[in-house]
Amino acid sequence: MAKNEVSSLDHNHPLYLQAGDTKGLVLIPIKFTGPENYALWSRAIKLALRGKSKLGFVDGSCVKARYKGELVEQWEKCNAIVLSWIGSIVSNELMPSIVYASDARKAWNDFQERFDRSNMTRIYHFWTKITTMRQGTDSVTSYYTKMKDLWDELDVLALLLCCDCEEARPSIELLKSQCLLQFLMGLNESYNNVRSNILARRPVVTVNKVYAIVIQEESQRSLGVVDTHKDPLTMLAGKTQGFRPRRPGMICEYCGYKGHLKENCYKIVGYPQTLKVRRKVVNLVELLGSLAAEHRLEEAISQESTVQQQRIRCRDIFLLRKSIHNS
Numbered sequence: 001m002a003k004n005e006v007s008s009l010d011h012n013h014p015l016y017l018q019a020g021d022t023k024g025l026v027l028i029p030i031k032f033t034g035p036e037n038y039a040l041w042s043r044a045i046k047l048a049l050r051g052k053s054k055l056g057f058v059d060g061s062c063v064k065a066r067y068k069g070e071l072v073e074q075w076e077k078c079n080a081i082v083l084s085w086i087g088s089i090v091s092n093e094l095m096p097s098i099v100y101a102s103d104a105r106k107a108w109n110d111f112q113e114r115f116d117r118s119n120m121t122r123i124y125h126f127w128t129k130i131t132t133m134r135q136g137t138d139s140v141t142s143y144y145t146k147m148k149d150l151w152d153e154l155d156v157l158a159l160l161l162c163c164d165c166e167e168a169r170p171s172i173e174l175l176k177s178q179c180l181l182q183f184l185m186g187l188n189e190s191y192n193n194v195r196s197n198i199l200a201r202r203p204v205v206t207v208n209k210v211y212a213i214v215i216q217e218e219s220q221r222s223l224g225v226v227d228t229h230k231d232p233l234t235m236l237a238g239k240t241q242g243f244r245p246r247r248p249g250m251i252c253e254y255c256g257y258k259g260h261l262k263e264n265c266y267k268i269v270g271y272p273q274t275l276k277v278r279r280k281v282v283n284l285v286e287l288l289g290s291l292a293a294e295h296r297l298e299e300a301i302s303q304e305s306t307v308q309q310q311r312i313r314c315r316d317i318f319l320l321r322k323s324i325h326n327s
Contacts (some may be wrong), residue, residue, distance in 0.1 A: 006074050013061040015054050020050065023084040032090040038115040039065045039122060043156060045089065049082070057082045058108040079103050118306045126154045134186045137269050142219045144211050147183055187214065189263055 027048035056062025087098040101107035
């Protein structure tokens with residue numbers, strides 16, 4: 001009867017084990033190392049456990065006391081497998097916490113108490129990174145991806161209103177507008193005209209549409225198809241350039257030179273590879289020219305020395321002949 005009860009479990013039941021639910025199975029490609037990646041790891045493993053119908057073993061909704069008979073042994077088996085899944089994605093230093101835990105929930109709670117930072121601290125950390133993020137030398141795609149990752153992690157900590165009612169709509173629109181402004185704030189100054197045009201649009205466009213507009217602008221610039229009324233591109237992110245057009249009237253606050261701004265200063269963002277190669281070539285040419293000049297100088301000195309020696313020899317012969325003639 002008990003065996004029939006185990007074999008008749010529904011495939012969505014937390015005690016049901018599929019053929020692939022074996023010990024040591026790696027559910028996610030992230031290894032838990034400490035507080036620096038606990039938030040990402042815990043969310044990823046919870047999603048994986050939910051997909052396996054085993055989330056109840058760590059959140060407390062599937063406890064052994066609910067079952068009797070052979071189902072208790074089935075619970076123990078499932079609990080051991082969940083513990084092995086967690087143990088396969090933690091660092092070696094954290095393995096004792098898994099091995100000596102009596103059940104998966106206790107191991108999970110132990111990690112949570114030791115490594116989970118307060119939500120306010122993490123929210124502050126994410127807000128700081130978002131507000132200070134700048135495109136710099138990144139391409140628009142790379143910059144947007146980094147920004148979106150921070151938005152997604154922040155959404156997990158500070159849950160947004162998902163209600164589609166009329167009362168919640170203004171709050172949702174405000175949050176979307178904040179993302180749009182954050183993305184525009186971090187763009188390089190070379191996108192000033194694009195930024196101004198987007199801010200002047202009514203109704204306000206979504207951040208995804210703005211991303212598509214900026215990507216199109218970046219693509220046109222990389223092909224040299226740029227509106228003549230727009231400011232020239234001083235540094236194309238994602239494409240190394242050896243030439244940086246100068247703009248009159250601009251002075252860098254960092255190095256003091258004219259023709260560029262601080263955010264595009266090579267002394268801050270680094271010199272393009274082609275410019276470094278060109279500098280090396282120039283230095284090599286100058287070195288070769290210097291060596292050639294030194295060689296020519298040595299030849300000239302050598303020739304002058306030879307002429308001088310010949311003159312001295314002729315003078316000695318002349319004096320010798322004169323002495324013989326007088327005697």
